[in-house]
Amino acid sequence: MTRLFGTDGVRGLANSDLTPEVAVSLAAAAARVLAVGSPGRRPRSVIGRDPRASGEMLEAAVCAGLAAAGVDAIRVGVLPTPAVAFLTGVHDADFGVMISASHNPMPDNGIKLFAAGGHKLPDDVEERIEAAMAAPQAGPTGAGIGRITDVPNAADPYLAHLASAVPTSLAGLTVVVDCAHGAASVVGPHAYREAGATVIAINAEPDGVNINDGCGSTHIDVVAKAVVEHGADLGLAHDGDADRCLAVDHTGTLVDGDAILAVLALAMRDAGTLREDTLVATVMSNLGLHLAMRAAGVQVRTTAVGDRYVLEELRSGGFSIGGEQSGHVVLPDFATTGDGVLTGLALMARMAATGQSLAQLASVLTVLPQVLINVAVADKHSVATAPSVRDAVVAAESELGDAGRVLLRPSGTEQLVRVMVEAGTADHAQEIAGRIAEVVGAVGR
Missing domain, CATH: 3.40.120.10 (Alpha-D-Glucose-1,6-Bisphosphate, subunit A, domain 3)
Structure with missing residues (x-):
């Protein structure tokens, strides 16, 4: 099964990959895993977003999922991701939700989750949330349903903190x-x-x-x-x-x-x-x-x-x-x-x-020329560890010595092997990177 969470939350084409239904399910599952609450109050979550149009839709879906799971949703509106993380702590929330696809084009969107205090989730917690999505449970009724509130001037504590x-x-x-x-x-x-x-x-x-x-x-x-x-x-x-x-x-x-x-x-x-x-x-x-x-x-x-x-x-x-x-x-x-x-x-x-x-x-830093070549392959992990690829990397490292370096790694999201070389000149870096990429491509076919 493909893992839902990437390197920074859940991301995809809004209303196609990342639908309101997915957002509702993800929010409810996150509530079951992360919501603790305290005596005398329901669990609560802070929700923020970036300005992209689909954020309005996904914000509504996330709030619905939280409320349906018995979590109070505190909407802080359009704010940076670090502001939402900070406000998760300010509001003593059980967790935070940021709706954003960061630097991606407008049609994409994403959902990032923060634990109490505004900290990012470790892999094992994300895996528990995915498992909870696959096993939905009935939520509370009556007064147990969460409430949704908006915070006026939500950015003020964050701005004061920056100052x-x-x-x-x-x-x-x-x-x-x-x-x-x-x-x-x-x-x-x-x-x-x-x-x-x-x-x-x-x-x-x-x-x-x-x-x-x-x-x-x-x-x-x-x-x-x-x-x-x-x-x-x-x-x-x-x-x-x-x-x-x-x-x-x-x-x-x-x-x-x-x-x-x-x-x-x-x-x-x-x-x-x-x-x-x-x-x-x-x-x-x-x-x-x-x-x-x-x-x-x-x-x-x-x-x-x-x-x-x-x-x-x-x-x-x-x-x-x-x-x-x-x-x-x-x-x-x-x-x-x-x-x-x-x-x-x-x-x-x-x-x-x-x-x-x-x-x-x-000027304290002198940047070495860096070349990155992405090579499409059938199985990125087996290619990245193939003996001939490893030998090509070792030979390049020996040639460069302390004057450069080689980094070869499988992509985290695509069937690509990334070949990065730094050297004293751009031409030298390009030549070595091309040589390694050729070996990678031959193994990967």
Whole structure:
């Protein structure tokens, strides 16, 4: 049976893969697994969404499923994913639900679940929820049915939390913020302005269908162009649910998640808040990040791809920063998940505190050319472990030595083997990646 949950919740084409019926069933099953309640009150759940049109439909379905299972549904409206995680704790909820497909195109949608306190669910809990969906049970009747309420000014506690987490004044900085017509369209610019920055917000007029449409963190050229046109100090780009943040410097040059991690890790080291002098990153982070951190005396712990695995490593090791090249940055002292707005505030706070430009701060990292080739195969796991493929990887690693690296892994969602190579030059990386991909393709046919 295909697993319903992916690397970040349940996701698919809204009203086709992800139907109201699936949402009702998923919500009711989550209630049975996660709802605990307390003496004198029913269990409760916080529900938020991004602005895409199908979110209205799925929000109604989720609330219906929760109420039918005897759980009170607290609707907080359109807010970023990290805000919903935070408010799950604020409202002392048994669990939280975020309806969003993140950076995916508008026709898609998704449902993310948070445990009490706003923490992401481990695999075994997701498996229990899937099992509960396959064995539905009768719900309560009469006064036992859950109630659905809306929270006025739901964003206020989250905005106050952001202000307390990064109290440094950003006065004197001008930032262009690409909101992707998404969940951060209101709270992102508001948080940056309240911190003192001059804010130029673009793509901040969601209409239900324009989310991620040629804008946001997957179209970094848009904010780069705007930064140069406005003469801004930097640009920030969020995705549809604002759990990630990418940046550009004053010239429009990309400052990706690896560079942001480097800048913030060194800021924390200088402030004495980088616990164990350790940064957590995924295996996809550029070798340049590892080399820069090694030179700065910072250890890098690596995890599988996915911010949930970064979060697990952060929690198990008690570390204070981790993230992904894609712009998911987790600061566990202030957030239980990646928070794009918090990341943007922290990045600008480092600029304000040092008086350095983002280009100067990011120059600590020299990015090695990286080539990624996706090879379609019949059985990704058997191909990835085939002896001839393993030999090709070992030969490439021997050729590269300490000046590059090879990462070969099966895709988490498709019948693909991903071949990633970093080397001193793009041509060298392309040549080695192509050589390995040829072997992978031959085995996979």
